[in-house]
Structure formats: structure tokens, C-alpha cells
Amino acid sequence: MKSKHFPDSFYRISVKGLCVQDGKILLVKESANLSGKWELPGGGLDFGEDARTGLEREVEEEMGLDVVSVSAQPVYVWTARFENRRNMDWYYSVVLGYQVAFANLHFSPTDECEDIAFFSKQELQSLDIFHQSVKLRDVFDPLHFANH
Numbered sequence: 001m002k003s004k005h006f007p008d009s010f011y012r013i014s015v016k017g018l019c020v021q022d023g024k025i026l027l028v029k030e031s032a033n034l035s036g037k038w039e040l041p042g043g044g045l046d047f048g049e050d051a052r053t054g055l056e057r058e059v060e061e062e063m064g065l066d067v068v069s070v071s072a073q074p075v076y077v078w079t080a081r082f083e084n085r086r087n088m089d090w091y092y093s094v095v096l097g098y099q100v101a102f103a104n105l106h107f108s109p110t111d112e113c114e115d116i117a118f119f120s121k122q123e124l125q126s127l128d129i130f131h132q133s134v135k136l137r138d139v140f141d142p143l144h145f146a147n148h
Contacts, residue, residue, distance in 0.1 A: 011079070012093045014132065015055040016040035017067070017100035018075055023142035024118035026105075028063060030130065031114045038119075039130040040097065041065075055098055062112040071099040075144060078135040093132055099145065 017040060019026040027038040043058035045051060052070040059067050076097035083090045107116050119127060124137045 010091070012082075012091055013045040013051070014043065014093045014095045015045050015051050015058065016042035016095055016097045016133070017055055017059055017070075018097045018145070019100050019102060020142060020145035021118060024120050025124070025136070025140055025142075026116060026118050027127075027129075027133075028113045029115040029117070031110075031112055034112060035130045037128050037130040038117075038133075040095075040133050040136065041100075041113075041116075051096055052098065055100065059100070059102075062110060063116065064108055064110060065105065066103040067100050068103050069101045073098075075099050076136075076139045078139065080132040080135070082132075095132060095135070097136075 017026075019041070026041065028041050030037055030039050041059050041063055042055050043062060045054040049057075051074075055070055056067045059065055074096040076095075078095050080093045080095060081090060082088075082093060105116065107113075109115065121137075121140050121142065124140060129136065
């Protein structure tokens with residue numbers, strides 16, 4: 001199916017942080033004015049922006065936390081389809097999940113993010129996750145982070 005808004009090869013890039021401690025992954029609960037669901041920290045990459053720089057910017061904006069390290073390459077990559085968003089019939093997002101570490105987890109709620117928590121792979125299965133990150137249920141394996 002063609003889109004009237006852009007060529008079929010166009011994707012919006014979303015950069016997400018994968019912070020894993022004790023076999024559990026950190027998620028943020030988006031505020032009700034967004035989805036109100038659990039989501040990976042991060043957001044949309046600006047045009048021309050370096051992925052790692054964009055991830056640091058998004059985490060600071062939505063969570064007020066400082067990123068101290070970002071993996072050189074994404075650990076996970078997947079796509080998600082959006083419909084009737086951003087004044088478009090549909091578009092795809094490419095999610096790039098980088099392993100991250102934060103200076104600390106002294107979180108204060110913002111307009112975008114109301115809570116943060118760690119979840120096991122089993123807990124992810126029944127959690128109300130924003131559709132862009134539902135694939136995390138399938139790909140997340142704590143063993144991918146055991147030596148980091």
C-alpha cells in the first residue's frame with residue numbers, strides 16, 4: 001500500500017535505551033497525555049542527528065536523567081507500524097535499542113513520563129506496553145546483558 005506522504009522506503013527512526021539490572025529492563029510509564037502505557041526510554045531521532053546523541057537528548061528531555069554510556073551499536077532493531085498519527089494515514093518506525101547506563105536513577109516525573117520501573121521478561125508478557133515496543137516481549141533476553 002502506497003502512502004501519499006512519502007516514498008515507501010521512508011521510516012521514522014526511534015532510539016531507545018536498554019537499561020538492564022538484575023535481569024530486568026527499565027521502562028518508563030508515559031503520561032496520560034501521551035499513551036499512558038509503559039515504553040522504553042528514548043524517542044524520535046531528529047533529521048541529521050547522531051543516534052547516540054539523540055538518545056541522550058531524548059532521555060534528558062523525558063526523564064531528566066543523564067546517560068553515562070551508550071553501546072556502540074544497537075542491541076535490538078525492529079519495526080512498528082503507526083496508523084493515523086502525525087497527520088499521516090500510516091508510517092513505519094524503525095526502533096534502534098541501545099544498551100545504556102545512567103549516572104543515577106533519581107527520577108522526577110515530567111510532562112512526558114510519570115514513572116519508571118524495572119520488569120522481568122515474564123512481567124513484560126502481561127504489561128500494558130506501547131505498541132511500538134511490544135516486540136520487546138519477544139526479543140528481550142537478560143542473557144544478552146549478562147557480561148555488561
